[in-house]
Amino acid sequence: MVAKAKRSKRRFRASAVIAATAAAVLALTACGGGSEAKSADGKVELRFSWWGGDKRAQLTQEAIKAFEAENPNITIKAEFGDWSGYWDKLATQVAANDAPDIIQMDEKYITEYSTRGALLDLSKYKIDTSKLDEAALNAGKGEKGLTGIAAGINAATILANPAVFQAAGVPLPDDKTWTWDDFERIAAEVTAKSPKGTYGAAAYGTDEASLGVWLRQNGKSLYTQDGKLGFEPSDIKGYWEFLKDMSDKKAVPTASEIVEAEAAPLDQSGLATGKNGMAFWWSNQLPALEKAAGGELQILRFPSKTGKADDAELWYKASQFWSASSRTKHPEETAKFIDFLTNNVKAGEILLADRGVYPNSEVREAIAPKLAKADVKVVDFISAIKDELGDAPAAPPKGAGAIQEIIKRYTSEVMFNRLSAEEAGKKAVDEMKSAIS
Numbered sequence: 001m002v003a004k005a006k007r008s009k010r011r012f013r014a015s016a017v018i019a020a021t022a023a024a025v026l027a028l029t030a031c032g033g034g035s036e037a038k039s040a041d042g043k044v045e046l047r048f049s050w051w052g053g054d055k056r057a058q059l060t061q062e063a064i065k066a067f068e069a070e071n072p073n074i075t076i077k078a079e080f081g082d083w084s085g086y087w088d089k090l091a092t093q094v095a096a097n098d099a100p101d102i103i104q105m106d107e108k109y110i111t112e113y114s115t116r117g118a119l120l121d122l123s124k125y126k127i128d129t130s131k132l133d134e135a136a137l138n139a140g141k142g143e144k145g146l147t148g149i150a151a152g153i154n155a156a157t158i159l160a161n162p163a164v165f166q167a168a169g170v171p172l173p174d175d176k177t178w179t180w181d182d183f184e185r186i187a188a189e190v191t192a193k194s195p196k197g198t199y200g201a202a203a204y205g206t207d208e209a210s211l212g213v214w215l216r217q218n219g220k221s222l223y224t225q226d227g228k229l230g231f232e233p234s235d236i237k238g239y240w241e242f243l244k245d246m247s248d249k250k251a252v253p254t255a256s257e258i259v260e261a262e263a264a265p266l267d268q269s270g271l272a273t274g275k276n277g278m279a280f281w282w283s284n285q286l287p288a289l290e291k292a293a294g295g296e297l298q299i300l301r302f303p304s305k306t307g308k309a310d311d312a313e314l315w316y317k318a319s320q321f322w323s324a325s326s327r328t329k330h331p332e333e334t335a336k337f338i339d340f341l342t343n344n345v346k347a348g349e350i351l352l353a354d355r356g357v358y359p360n361s362e363v364r365e366a367i368a369p370k371l372a373k374a375d376v377k378v379v380d381f382i383s384a385i386k387d388e389l390g391d392a393p394a395a396p397p398k399g400a401g402a403i404q405e406i407i408k409r410y411t412s413e414v415m416f417n418r419l420s421a422e423e424a425g426k427k428a429v430d431e432m433k434s435a436i437s
Contacts, residue, residue: 042073043073043074043075044073044074044075044330044333045074045075045076045077046074046075046076046077046101046102046328046330046333046334046337047076047077047079047100047101047102048064048076048077048078048079048100048101048102048103048337049079049080049086049090049100049102049103049104050079050080050104050320051080051081051082051083051086051104052080052082052104052354053082055354056080056354056355057078057080059350059351059352059354060078060080060351060354061078062350063340063341063346063347063350063351064076064078066340066344066346066347066350067337067340067341067344067347070340071333071336071337071340074333074336074337076102076337079100087109087401090103094113094118094325097327099118099325099327099328100325101324101325101328101330101334102322102323102324102325102334102337102338103119103322103323103324103325104151104320104321104322104323105119105147105148105320105321105322105323106320106321107139107317107318107321107395107396108396108400108401108404109400109401110140110142110147110148110321110323110395110396111142111227111395111396111397111398111400112398112399112400112401113147113323114142114143114144114147114148114323115142115143115144115398117144117326118325118326118327119144119147119148119323119324119325119326120147120323120324120325120326120328120331120334120335121144121145121146121147122140122145122146122147122148122149122323122324122335122338123145123146124145125331125332125334125335126332126335126336126339127149127335127338127339127342127343128339128342128343129146129149129342131343131360131361131362131363132149132150132342132359132360132361133150133153133316133359133361135153135315135316135389135392136150136153136316136318136359137149137150137359138392139316139317139318139321139392139395140318140321140323142395147321147323148318148321148322148323149321149322149323149338149342150318150319150320150321150322150359151318151319151320151321151322151341151342151355151356151359152284152318152319152320152353152354152355152356152357152358152359153316153317153318153319153356153357153358153359153382154282154283154284154316154317154319154356154357154378154382155282155283155314155315155316155317155381155382155385156209156210156212156213156280156282156283156302156314156315156317157280157281157282157283157286157299157300157301157302157381158175158183158201158278158279158280158281158299158300158301158302158303159271159278159279159281159285159286159289159297159298159299159300160172160173160277160278160297160298160299160300161271161274161276161277161278161293161295161297161298162295162296162297162298163274163293163295164190164194164198164274164276164277165190165277167194168189168190168193168194168200168277169193170186170189170190170193170200170277172298172300173186173300175300175301175303175309176301176309177307177308177309178303178304178307179303179304179305179306179307180242180303180304180305182303182307183201183251183278183303184242184245184246184249184251185251186200187199187200187201187246187251187252187277187278188200188246188249188250188251190277191250191251192250194277197275198274198275198276198277199250199251199252199253199270199275199276199277200251200252200276200277200278201246201251201252201276201277201278201279202252202253202261202269202270202271202276202278202279202280203243203246203247203252203253203258203261203411203415204243204280205239205240205243205258205407205408205411205415206258206262206404206407206408206411207280207404207407207408208222208403208404208407209280209282209317210280211236211239211407212393213302213312213313213314214238214239215230215231215235215236215239216313216390216393217304217305217311217312217313218235218238218305220232220235221393221394222393222394222396222403223393223394223395223396223397223400223436224394225394227394227397227398227436228397228433228436229429229432229433229436230394231429232429233422233425233426233428233429234422234425235425236421236424236425236428236429237421237422237424237425238421240410240411240414240421240424240425241421243411243414243415244414244415244421247415253270255412255415255416255417258412258415259412262408266285266288266289266292267288267291267292268292269289269292271289271293271297272289272292272293273293274293278300282317282319283299283356283357283378283381283382284319284353284355284356284357284378286299286374286377286378287353287372287374287375287378290374291374299377299378299381301314301385301388302314309385309388310388312388312390313390314385314388314389314390315389315390315391315392315393316382316389316392318356318359319355319356320355320356322338322341322342324338342359342360343360343363344363345362345363345366345367347363348360348363348364348366348367349366349367349370352367352370352371352372352375353371353372353375353378353379357378357379357382364379397436398436399435399436399437400435400436402432402435403432403435403436406428406431406432406435407428410424410427410428411424
């Protein structure tokens, strides 16, 4: 991501093997699974799994209660945990024909599960998608139909800490006109005018989104529509060469400082602690970062090669999806619950922006007065860039869960001068092709 999803190194390593684990266990999938059949009195129990923290669990369970109040014959059993164990557990459940009826799904793995027949085609059921942003809706479509409904949308951004800029006496950039050269120059100036250890920007290179933006601005893509890599070693070579140049000019931290920063949780990130003037994050991470920083942050568009906002090639990303097991014994009731989460204002008033900006435009408008100030900033940004967006990127193919770890590892090799950008590009592309083959 542009967002440095600040999990521990252990989690990064774990995510690298998730796709392989899922592939192995999904291959064993047979008929059966889901919840028990409808009882004699017509009552149905559905299982609903998601990942997230305590706040998400509380809000989601409140939404479940609101649904059950309107649908007394349907009971929702909650199953939740943190990201690190979620995917191994889900893969095991699917292999054992014991998948939850409703599944919170991520874009890295939706193709893996849907192409193996593990997810329900939701287009065959009564779920209203007429008020969803088109790009977010299309993100859940694949060769097996509509296997995911976006639970929230966000966008790749650069977040800036105005306090760092003010202390350095450097004005914030105009994000509608800046180029990558401007980004490097401004970041280097902030570093030069700040105390030792404070940098104008955090480094990119540990995520897929920043690479995705870079490639799109250069006429390429991370993936193609037929599930292959959309770029060559020479394309990622330039991405790493620019990062190396920024580090040499002290616009971003040194290699060892980058590695150290990667191990830090969100609330100890350079942006939150005032050690970075700018950093690459997803838009929906702004509220948590502002809370950690103890002050307001500013959302910026990515720089472009031309200095035109229309050429930044941003897109709306589905932060998560609502998916359903293809083995559920209650597809109609499952779809009814997903429709509630997607389109019911009561659900929106409870969940608010926990999973990103609401994809349903009418719900988004209805809940606006209840949003916190930081969430309003995110909604306003998402709305502001609507007419500047590029085409939606191709969905990650099977095996794409390993790509982020490959990017991170070879970024480190380049930054520590263990490999040239050209050598790293060749090796990384070979590994990526193998991962998604």
